[in-house]
Amino acid sequence: MQIEDKRMGNILVVRPLDARIDASSAPDFKGRMLDWIQEGNASILLDLSEVDFIDSSGLGAIVSSLKAVGHEGDLVICGVRETVMSLFRLTRMNRVFQIFASEQEALREMAGR
Numbered sequence: 798m799q800i801e802d803k804r805m806g807n808i809l810v811v812r813p814l815d816a817r818i819d820a821s822s823a824p825d826f827k828g829r830m831l832d833w834i835q836e837g838n839a840s841i842l843l844d845l846s847e848v849d850f851i852d853s854s855g856l857g858a859i860v861s862s863l864k865a866v867g868h869e870g871d872l873v874i875c876g877v878r879e880t881v882m883s884l885f886r887l888t889r890m891n892r893v894f895q896i897f898a899s900e901q902e903a904l905r906e907m908a909g910r
Contacts, residue, residue, distance in 0.1 A: 846876030
């Protein structure tokens with residue numbers, strides 16, 4: 798799985814470049830996220846603007862990343878397409894994650910904490 802990452806101050810911006818996070822790519826995605834978290838990245842912005850499909854494995858990988866960040870950290874999501882947002886609503890994960898329309902909006906909110 799191709800994932801782009803960049804640092805914006807103390808925030809790590811992670812953007813999967815594949816259109817799908819599913820059973821075939823979720824283990825790699827989860828492993829990379831956990832590596833970044835173990836390296837000390839406590840504030841992560843997950844940009845899903847390139848992703849148009851997430852299955853239960855992909856959603857599980859995102860939830861595992863949130864748990865790994867813990868209460869001292871932050872995992873915020875932005876750029877969610879409607880096809881993916883419908884999954885977040887169906888599973889009520891839109892109530893668990895902070896979701897912003899754009900990277901800029903999410904970065905402003907995260908920087909203000």
